[in-house]
Amino acid sequence: MTFPPAAQQHTAPSSGLRLPAHRVHRRAQYKWHASAFIGWSIFLGLLGGGYLASRFHEDFLEDGEPIIPDVVSLSVLGVLALFALFRIVVVPILRYRIHRWEVTDQAIYTRTGWLTIDTLIVPINRVQNVETVQSAIDRMLSLAKVEAKTAANSIFIGLVHVDDARRLTDELTSTMAADESDATG
Amino acid sequence: MSITPVDHGFGEQWQKLSPLVVLRAVLKDLWQVLVLIGGAVFFQQSGSFNFGIFALLSGIAVSLAVSIANALSVRFRVHDNVLEKRSGVLSREHEKIRLDLIRTVKVERKLADRVLGLASLTVLTGADDDDFQIEGLKSDTAAYIRSAVDQARAPKEQATAPAAHDVAGDYAAEMPLEGAPGEALPQPVSPPAPVFQPKVLAKFTPSWVFKGAVTGPGILPVFAAIFALATTFNVWEGDFLDTYIDRAVDAASHSDSWMSGINWQFIAIVSVVTFILLLLPVNYLGNAAFYVYKNFGFTLRQVNDSTLETTSGLTTTTSNSINTERLRGVSMKHSIVQRLVKVASLDAILTVGESAESADARLLPAVPRDMAVRVTDHVLPVAGSLDSPLQRHGPKAFRRMFIGGFLIELIFWVAVCVGVNRFFPPAVPYVIAWTVLVLAWHVVGTVKRYQWLGHALIDGALILRSGWLVTTRKVVSTSMSNGVSLSQGPIQRFLGIGNVSMHTAAGPRELVDVTMDRAAVVMSHIDDDLVAPFRYDAPHQDSPPR
Secondary structure, eight states: OOOOOOOSSBSSTTSOBBOOSEEOOHHHHHHHHHHHHHHHHHHHHHHHHHHHHHHHOGGGEETTEESSOHHHHHHHHHHHHHHHHIIIIIHHHHHHHHOEEEEOSSEEEEEEOSSSEEEEEEEGGGOOEEEEEOOHHHHHTTEEEEEEEOSSOEEEEEEEEHHHHHHHHHHHHHHHHHOOSOSOO | OOOOOOOOSOTTOOEEOOTHHHHHHHHHTHHHHHHHHHHHHHHHHHOOOOHHHHHHHHHHHHHHHHHHHHHHHOEEEEETTEEEEEEOSSSOEEEEEEGGGOOEEEEEEOHHHHHHTEEEEEEEOSSSSOOEEEEEEEHHHHHHHHHHHHHHHSOHHHHTSSOHHHHTHHHHHHSOOOOBTTBOOOOOSOOOOOSSOOEEEEEOOHHHHHHHTOOSGGGHHHHHHHHHHHHHTTGGGTOHIIIIIIHHHHHHHHSOSGGGGSOHHHHHHHHHHHHHHHHHHHHHHHHHHHHHHHHTTOEEEEEETTEEEEEEOSSSEEEEEEEGGGEEEEEEEEEHHHHHTTEEEEEEEESSSHHHHGGGOEEEEEEEHHHHHHHHHHHSSSTTGGGOOOBOOOHHHHHHHHIIIIIHHHHHHHHHHHHHHHHOGGGHHHHHHHHHHHHHHHHHHHHHHHHTOEEEEETTEEEEEEOSSEEEEEEEESTTOOEEEEEEOHHHHHHTEEEEEEEETTEEEEEEEEEHHHHHHHHHHHHHHHHGGGBTTSOOOOOOOO
16 A cells, blocks of 8 residues: 655645645545435435425415425525535535644544645554444445544544554554553643 | 552541541431421420321431431541542442542531531542442541642652641641541651742732623613613613603692602602612622632642642532643633623633532632733733734634624524414514514624634644633643544635534533634644644555555
């Protein structure tokens, strides 16, 4: 597996920080497309179903006309559908372009978000435990989400190939074991 | 981590609580007792039998009996650096807690407890588990356990020095030791010479009350009263004078009585103003009484190198010990009114479990600001930190606050006005008036919040100031940072600013809306070794492909 070299550009103008070395796995973007599609489909399906049901249920009709005018219902549904399309198609692309991570002997360095972009540097010796999570979609795509936890926060390192996740977890765990402090900070 | 066992004198014998806990349980559930007595009197007087009332009384009696049995079932012991508690009648519970892992010890003595010479002991470890609590301990035993905890978590060089009773010397004087059957008093093993003399850092004086009673929220009732008064006189409809005063004036001037010579308008206005002015001292006296109730006898002491202890309360006395190893900084708060009289309160910023224990993090109630500064200098290694000159965040920060606060609010309220105009036109003038009021408040708020936004970087600490109506100045130690982060929303990216957060075990502390150049400086100040490898100009260290 190859990774792009550390990009020689800033995370933000004048912040002085370069970008973390690695992108998340390419399939992560597909996972985000898929999970957004599933979530929004269910939500819009329920709303659309509710709208259709209301057209035929007398409780929602007044003199045969819907209580909430069609123009209002369909406008709301239309706006939501456009937003869903944005979340399903555009946001995963943005997330893939923005999300980066890097783990060195001293620190975990991540960049996450799509609207608000967060750059986080956490010293390895503050990590208390490492968690690998695989959802059903992750398992289908052989991906795993790696998270490190400190006394203060939970750091989403990245959505990586399951083999890399295992290796990363092993490395982090051995680094934690070598450190004798209580990692509370 | 190896723990050296310390013999605290209890041995391995389980200790019972004092028999007075029965009385305590009765007093605690006094309403149940009163209902029972009332029920008995009712049956005796009426001579008839009502099954519903009988069932209710039986339930209360059983509940009371269980409460008493539970109180009597408690056993505890302190040995080998472990505090143990066994309790329960129907379901048994056995809890153990390592003394050196205890972060906070709280001893509370309500009025009934003080009369009976008892206390409630609560210990917290900072974890999200339930509190470990023993209610109805004898006061001196509670003080003894506290001192055992202090001893167990004191630095190693201290650990052997102060015997428990030496450290608790003040308690012993305050709460004379008295033996009780079944609750053997702990005996110190071998009292060596104390090394650390407990030091009083702040002590309640009556002069605190005068300034401490001035609170920001305290003036709210005054405004509420003004609002209520104005509503009563129907000021909002604009017919205040017509409805009340002018009618009186007309009536008086058309009559031939002596009343025609009186200026009723003047009297009415003077009466209203006097009433409002009277509310201020009444409100102030109420605040003063509450201040005395909460803070009478307040004392902040340094018990040993690693323990601070606060004691306060008029009827219910609460003493709370804070492990200074948990201390990551302090937070000084003062409202807009308190600023005028130079009063501030001081809270400790503590590691994990802060949310659960935030009520126990109070270092000082509202006291003269100078005292808050002195205490901060004592408990934090960075002297003069609360008085350090601050740096403004610059015009870009103001623009962000203005856009984020005012413009978004403007768009929202214009949309509301359009909507109201479409569906309920008569309400439009009121909505417009409200919109103008809200927007004016936002303009003032944005300007003032910007003026009060500031930060400073001093050796070993980061100082943050924010808030306008209530200003908070935080001093956070950078020596135990858990990481740094930079966050940028879309407006911030457009303006070239961002929020820098220092993560600590006490949670993140955020420096908002600083320019990118300043953000780089702040991040380096927090932990240069951590940030340096990721700088653009740092030699790139190729990490192996993952």
